[in-house]
Amino acid sequence: MQRDTQVFDLIHKELERQRNGIELIASENFTSLQVMQAMGSVPTNKYAEGYPGKRFYGGCEVIDEIETLAIERLKKIFNAGWANVQPHSGAQANTAVFLACLKPGDKILGLDLSMGGHLTHGSPANFSGKNYQALFYGVKKDTGTIDYDQLEATAKAEKPKMIICGASAYSRDWDYQRVRAIADQIGALVLADIAHPAGLIAKGLLNDPFEHCHIVSSTTHKTLRGPRGGIIMMRHDFDNPFGVKDPKGNTRPMSALLDLAVFPGMQGGPLEHVIAAKGVSFGEILTDEYTIYARQIIKNAQAMSAAFVKRGYNLISNGTDNHLMLIDLRNKNLTGKKAQETLDKAHITLNKNAVPFDDKSPFITSGIRVGVPAVTTRGLLETDMEPIVEMIDTVLSNAGNEEKINEVKNQVHSFISRFPLYPELG
Numbered sequence: 001m002q003r004d005t006q007v008f009d010l011i012h013k014e015l016e017r018q019r020n021g022i023e024l025i026a027s028e029n030f031t032s033l034q035v036m037q038a039m040g041s042v043p044t045n046k047y048a049e050g051y052p053g054k055r056f057y058g059g060c061e062v063i064d065e066i067e068t069l070a071i072e073r074l075k076k077i078f079n080a081g082w083a084n085v086q087p088h089s090g091a092q093a094n095t096a097v098f099l100a101c102l103k104p105g106d107k108i109l110g111l112d113l114s115m116g117g118h119l120t121h122g123s124p125a126n127f128s129g130k131n132y133q134a135l136f137y138g139v140k141k142d143t144g145t146i147d148y149d150q151l152e153a154t155a156k157a158e159k160p161k162m163i164i165c166g167a168s169a170y171s172r173d174w175d176y177q178r179v180r181a182i183a184d185q186i187g188a189l190v191l192a193d194i195a196h197p198a199g200l201i202a203k204g205l206l207n208d209p210f211e212h213c214h215i216v217s218s219t220t221h222k223t224l225r226g227p228r229g230g231i232i233m234m235r236h237d238f239d240n241p242f243g244v245k246d247p248k249g250n251t252r253p254m255s256a257l258l259d260l261a262v263f264p265g266m267q268g269g270p271l272e273h274v275i276a277a278k279g280v281s282f283g284e285i286l287t288d289e290y291t292i293y294a295r296q297i298i299k300n301a302q303a304m305s306a307a308f309v310k311r312g313y314n315l316i317s318n319g320t321d322n323h324l325m326l327i328d329l330r331n332k333n334l335t336g337k338k339a340q341e342t343l344d345k346a347h348i349t350l351n352k353n354a355v356p357f358d359d360k361s362p363f364i365t366s367g368i369r370v371g372v373p374a375v376t377t378r379g380l381l382e383t384d385m386e387p388i389v390e391m392i393d394t395v396l397s398n399a400g401n402e403e404k405i406n407e408v409k410n411q412v413h414s415f416i417s418r419f420p421l422y423p424e425l426g
Contacts, residue, residue, distance in 0.1 A: 007057060009152040019421045020413055022388060023346035026196065026324035026371025027168070029225045030378065031281065033370075033424055035258045038280045039227045044273035051086075051259060063272050070279030077202050078210060078283050084257045085278055086262050090195045090219035093262075094120040095127060097191055097215055098233060100254065102161055102263035104131050109155055109188075110164035111146070112136040115356045116326065118168045119191065125149030135269075139356050144326075145172055145328050159186045159279040161242055165213070166193030169353050169369050170320055171305075171320035172199075173206050180212035187241065192216045197225030197322045199373070202285055203294040206322060215254070223297065223323055223373050224289075225280030232258055293376060297323045298370040303382035307389035316355055316367075320338040325369040330357040334396060336365030342399045344407045348392060378419040387415060388399035 003008030018030070031039075043063060051057040052064040052071075067085060074083045087093035102108070108128065110121030115138040119126040122134030135149040135158050155163060163183050165174050175193060183190045192209035198218040200206045209216050215232045237255045246252045246260055262268070277337035284290055300322075305315055305325045316326040329339055343350060354360075355367035372380075375388070391408050398404040 015422065015425060017347075019347055020416065022416055023374035023393075024248050024329075024350040024372070024388075025346065026351075026368050026369050026373070027219075027222050028371075029221055029223070029373045030421060031225060031227060031277075032284060033220075033226055033422060035277045035280050035284075037342050039273055039277035041273055041276060042170060044271070046272055046329055047269045048272050049263060049269045053262070066272060066279060067270070070275050073279060073286065074231060074233065074280035077282060078216070078233055079235065080210065080216075081235050082237055082258075084235045084258060084262055085229075085231055085275050087232060088229045088271060088274075089228065089329040090193070090217065090266060091120050092267060093219075093230030093232050094191075094193060095266050096133065096261040097217055097257060098128065098162075100257040101189055101191075101215070101242065102132060102246060103242070103244065105133060105153045106122070106162070106242070106286060107133045107135055107158055107160035108157070108162045108164060109135045109137065109151070109160040111167050111170070112138050113356050114358060114362075115121050115139050116167045116169040118166065118195075119199055121164045121166070127381070139170075139316075144356060146170070146174070147154050148175060148178050148182075151179070155182050155186055155188065160188055162166070162189045164191045164193060165209070166195065166217075169202075169326050171315075171322060171325050173321045174210045176207055176212040189241070190228075190300065193218070195219040196222055196324065199225065199285070199290075200294050200297065200322055203291050203326060205294055205298060214238065215258070220278050220281065223294070224281060224285065225293075225377065227274050227277035231278070232262070234258075239421070281336070296381065297373055297376045299382045300376050300380065300385055301325065304370065304372060304385040304389060311393050313390065323373050324369060325347050326353060326355060326367055328367045328370055329396075330366050332396060334399065335360060336367050337363070338399060339368050339396055341409055342405065343395055345393065345402075345405050346391070346395045346413045348388075348395065348408075375419075377387060378416075378421055391415075396403070 047057045048063045052068045069173050070085045111117035120128050123129045130224045140147045165179050189214040192213035195218050220229040237253050296423040301320045305320045340352040350370050352365045353367050353369035354365045360366050360367045
């Protein structure tokens with residue numbers, strides 16, 4: 001078969017883009033070479049609907065071993081009693097949780113998307129807002145931190161069946177204990193979506209949601225540095241309190257309902273090549289090397305946030321506890337869209353993002369979201385954050401000066417070339 005040079009030339013072009021730029025998108029990272037090798041391996045050829053030992057296809061004996069190994073490694077990482085590694089994405093993991101726990105029309109309470117939440121936490125554009133009655137809490141205007149008083153007042157008044165904690169653009173740790181206390185008062189379940197800070201939670205650097213939340217979902221990329229995919233976990237199994245039954249009308253423990261919600265509830269055959277890659281990344285997370293990496297993420301994020309503050313940037317909550325920061329650019333007379341597009345020209349990649357109480361549309365926004373997992377993977381330390389922020393500031397301060405932007409682009413290439421990415425790929 002003739003090699004598809006057109007596609008592979010584009011793949012190599014993307015490799016060069018990643019190598020030559022500074023990657024600051026908070027939800028992106030660089031996997032190890034062995035994770036990519038597992039993802040591009042022969043399990044992609046195998047259909048394996050069902051679960052280990054209970055497949056609908058023959059020839060799954062080795063696939064069962066791969067998936068079981070991934071499950072056991074994941075459980076060890078988070079001291080979980082049960083885990084499902086089949087969701088294709090974090091969004092589908094959350095879909096499965098809702099399907100297992102709730103009935104259409106039930107109330108859910110999550111962080112407002114405009115305040116840093118996620119589409120799957122009740123946005124009207126998403127299944128979660130279309131199939132369930134979504135309620136929201138936000139952050140305090142003066143501090144930029146979660147308004148737990150508002151969360152509690154809304155929960156007591158509306159009595160949602162589920163409270164969701166977690167975000168896509170929130171730089172502080174969570175008070176899971178308080179959320180659980182509120183939920184217990186009204187008989188609600190608590191879902192912790194830890195897609196962003198999961199790698200830091202895995203190493204005990206942030207509060208442990210498993211101690212207080214009934215169910216925990218996550219992606220496997222971002223700070224976990226694995227392939228793109230989703231997972232669902234619990235520390236302790238329990239019976240669903242809302243009378244949700246399996247397809248045959250039987251009452252089942254939550255683990256069984258969650259398994260059924262993933263398959264056959266909302267997806268068919270699992271991507272066993274991705275599950276193999278998940279297993280590889282889980283093995284990496286269990287090493288001391290990854291512990292050092294996770295600690296460096298926080299050091300880098302805090303050094304970067306301090307460098308932004310020093311230059312007069314308005315950071316929501318004035319800093320960070322995790323891997324990211326959210327920056328309001330209104331005092332710089334820039335929109336998030338303009339900042340993202342201008343920095344792209346200098347090969348510095350981040351994303352526009354709404355900020356709390358934003359007065360601009362989601363397509364424009366008043367802010368940017370900045371994260372350090374990818375540059376930390378490349379070996380950058382806290383001392384490297386100052387020059388990165390200086391380059392960002394130079395570009396944003398000269399947004400209409402193409403000559404200056406090109407000058408910074410050359411600086412970016414020279415700077416990042418000291419941190420090789422995938423040299424094995426040639």
